[in-house]
């Protein structure tokens with residue numbers, strides 16, 4: 001048998017891309033590829049890209065430029081672009097960067113082996129269809145190695161919400177839920193390979209409606225089924241839309257013992273005018289009432305969110321409304337972005353607001369969010385949390401893992417192995433992590 005070919009994949013964007021990159025590596029495994037961390041050793045370089053903001057998308061072209069030298073030194077090297085930039089720009093990528101051999105959209109990864117063969121025959125390969133078949137059904141089943149204690153599992157993909165700023169409905173397509181059986185089989189397989197924590201993924205994960213013999217399952221029903229898998233200790237899910245938080249899912253946060261007390265629930269803005277212009281279809285008040293209901297069943301839940309400042313038409317008052325909402329909710333963690341104009345989205349046609357003004361608002365909002373994050377971290381000092389240990393830390397004998405609240409926690413734990421869960425008493429808080437002692 002000939003030596004395996006080497007595949008280098010670089011992943012940008014969201015967790016779903018991380019998951020998809022693993023699937024692409026499996027698919028190309030059938031074409032004789034092994035993954036490598038060194039691009040200079042690779043026979044194929046794949047960039048799994050993100051189109052969510054202009055900066056993310058433009059970065060891909062400079063990154064491709066950097067691989068030019070490698071391609072000149074090794075004419076057999078194939079370069080591919082996958083993910084949401086591939087979907088959005090398609091053949092345009094090959095026009096801008098003629099050294100690109102392959103462009104594949106997120107719904108066509110099962111076709112990668114055939115596309116790779118085409119590039120080996122000296123042709124370009126382009127596929128940005130939204131095929132009828134499920135890309136996950138056709139991925140090869142191979143014996144899989146053991147793996148770390150945490151894993152992602154895609155349950156839903158695509159989005160029908162069409163927020164006015166967002167490219168995802170165009171790059172990932174319409175909402176599709178994977179069937180229940182496939183998900184449960186994949187979850188059991190992960191647990192057999194050493195996984196203790198599964199994060200269910202979807203662009204609109206709480207809109208999950210998966211088919212099963214017993215009819216149509218919601219996300220909460222799926223979570224309860226996962227709760228019964230022996231050896232699986234923790235369940236998380238991301239990302240949710242406020243309008244799809246149904247009663248049963250809220251209740252699960254109070255009743256389901258493996259569902260972790262952490263919820264990423266983006267609101268984007270605290271102003272009703274802006275929420276309306278964004279097509280979010282709820283008010284700030286409705287979001288706050290929702291948070292109250294979740295906290296009523298799980299008072300210690302750590303809340304996380306996403307915010308956009310500088311959306312077209314955002315006034316000083318609109319921005320102040322966002323600051324007030326943040327003060328009222330008190331987030332333990334959050335992402336905030338300056339609005340970025342995306343081609344083809346409704347908001348891109350509106351007059352844009354001043355860039356310096358938007359930067360200023362972002363700075364203020366991030367100041368407040370950081371302050372809240374620090375305060376929530378400091379409130380953990382003296383408390384005992386359960387840590388799922390994932391890997392060795394920087395210091396001798398130290399291990400790092402995550403608490404129930406998704407805080408990174410360091411502890412001196414020389415006799416603890418990856419995948420074990422132990423109580424840790426928190427003694428200090430650093431900028432992005434906590435530290436403590438085994439209790």
Ligand code: SAH
Pocket residue numbers: 052053165166167168203204239240241266268306307308337338339340341342
């Ligand atoms: N499906 C998720 C998030 C998808 S994108 C949801 O509905 O919340 C992740 C985040 O990127 C969004 O929550 C939003 O805050 C941000 N984002 C999306 N489009 C953007 C744009 N055009 N400019 C700036 N931020 C954007």
Ligand code: SF4
Pocket residue numbers: 159160161162163166167168169203204241
């Ligand atoms: Fe984008 Fe809105 Fe869909 Fe989230 S809900 S993926 S922000 S369109």
Ligand code: F3S
Pocket residue numbers: 012013014015016017049050051052083084167168171172203
């Ligand atoms: Fe980016 Fe596509 Fe994810 S645009 S955030 S990689 S769904």
